[in-house]
Amino acid sequence: MSSRGGFTLASWSQLEKMVSRVDVVLMVLDSRDPLSTFSRRLESMVERNGRKLILVLNKADLVPRSVAEEWKEYFTEKGYTTVYMAAARHMGTLRLRRTIRRVAPSLPTLVAVAGYPKVGKSSIINGLKGRHSASTSPYPGSPGYTRHFQVYRVDKDIMVVDSPGVIPVEGGELEMVIRGFPPEKLDDPVPPAVKLIERILRYHPDAFKKAYGIAETNPLRILEELAVKRGWFYKATREPLIEEAARTIIRNYHDGRIPFYIRPSQILGGGGALNDKGEGGGGAVT
Numbered sequence: 001m002s003s004r005g006g007f008t009l010a011s012w013s014q015l016e017k018m019v020s021r022v023d024v025v026l027m028v029l030d031s032r033d034p035l036s037t038f039s040r041r042l043e044s045m046v047e048r049n050g051r052k053l054i055l056v057l058n059k060a061d062l063v064p065r066s067v068a069e070e071w072k073e074y075f076t077e078k079g080y081t082t083v084y085m086a087a088a089r090h091m092g093t094l095r096l097r098r099t100i101r102r103v104a105p106s107l108p109t110l111v112a113v114a115g116y117p118k119v120g121k122s123s124i125i126n127g128l129k130g131r132h133s134a135s136t137s138p139y140p141g142s143p144g145y146t147r148h149f150q151v152y153r154v155d156k157d158i159m160v161v162d163s164p165g166v167i168p169v170e171g172g173e174l175e176m177v178i179r180g181f182p183p184e185k186l187d188d189p190v191p192p193a194v195k196l197i198e199r200i201l202r203y204h205p206d207a208f209k210k211a212y213g214i215a216e217t218n219p220l221r222i223l224e225e226l227a228v229k230r231g232w233f234y235k236a237t238r239e240p241l242i243e244e245a246a247r248t249i250i251r252n253y254h255d256g257r258i259p260f261y262i263r264p265s266q267i268l269g270g271g272g273a274l275n276d277k278g279e280g281g282g283g284a285v286t
Helices: 012-020 040-048 065-077 093-103 121-129 173-180 190-203 207-212 219-230 242-254
Strands: 002-004 007-009 024-030 052-058 081-084 109-115 151-153 158-161
Touching (some): 012 109, 024 121, 040 052, 052 093, 081 093, 109 121, 190 242, 219 242
Parallel strands (some): 024 052, 024 109
8 A cells, every 4th residue: 555645545456456356346436527537447457357347426416417317328338337326425325236236246245446536435335334234254265355354244245345445546637636635735736726627617617606606717816716705815925825725626626515517428529538448538537
C-alpha cells in the first residue's frame, strides 16, 4: 500500500492478488461522470483472471433518474453488467445483491469492491454488509485470505471483502489531482479548481449560481466571490483568500453540493466515449 496525501492507494500487484482470489469484482463509478472514473486497467485485470465484472454507478441520487438510466443503457449496450445505486442513502442495495447472484459463476460467492478515491466504495461495502453480517472464516480455496482482508458474510450466497481496492487514478490530469489528493493536501489548489470550474460550467452554466448564488462565469472571479462571501481574506493584504475557496469547491464537488452531471449524449462522438472494445478515447478511460 502507498499513501498519497491521506488516501491509501493499493498497488496494482496488491489489487491483482485481491482480484485473483474473488469471484466477482464491483468497479464503482461516479454516476455524474462515469467515463472519467472507469479504469480500463482494472477491467483488463478482471478479464485476465477470468473473474466477473459488475459496473456500479454510485451516487445516482446526485443525477436525474433519466441520466442514471441513460448511463446504464450505454454500458449495457457495450456488454457490461451495470447497476446504479445511491449507497450512502441505502438505495439500490437489493438490486445489487440480485445482480451479484445472477452474475456469480457459483454460490456462495466472494465479492471485492474497487474504484478510484471518492466514488463511494466503503458505502457500498457497508450497504452490502448491513447490520446483520458477520466476519467469516477464510473463503474455501483461498487459505490465509483473511490474514490481510476481513471477509464478511452478507447472506448465505454472498461474502464481501471488507477492504476497498483504492486504485491509482489513471485518467486525465484533473481527475488525478482532485481524486488522488484531499483538498487540504494540495500545495496549490487554484489551478485544479479552475479546471474543475471550467468543466462544470461546460455542462451546467448555472451550477455556481445554484450552489453559491454566484452568477460569474470566470473561474477566478468565482473563487474571489466565494472567498468574499465566506469572509476569507489574507490578513496582511485583505485580498480574497482564493486558495481556501478553491479547496471548498473541490470538496463540494465530491460531496455533491455543486450540481453537475454529464449525459452520454453530451460526450458521444467526442473524445470521451468508450469504443466498441471498451477502450476510452481522449484519456477519459485507460
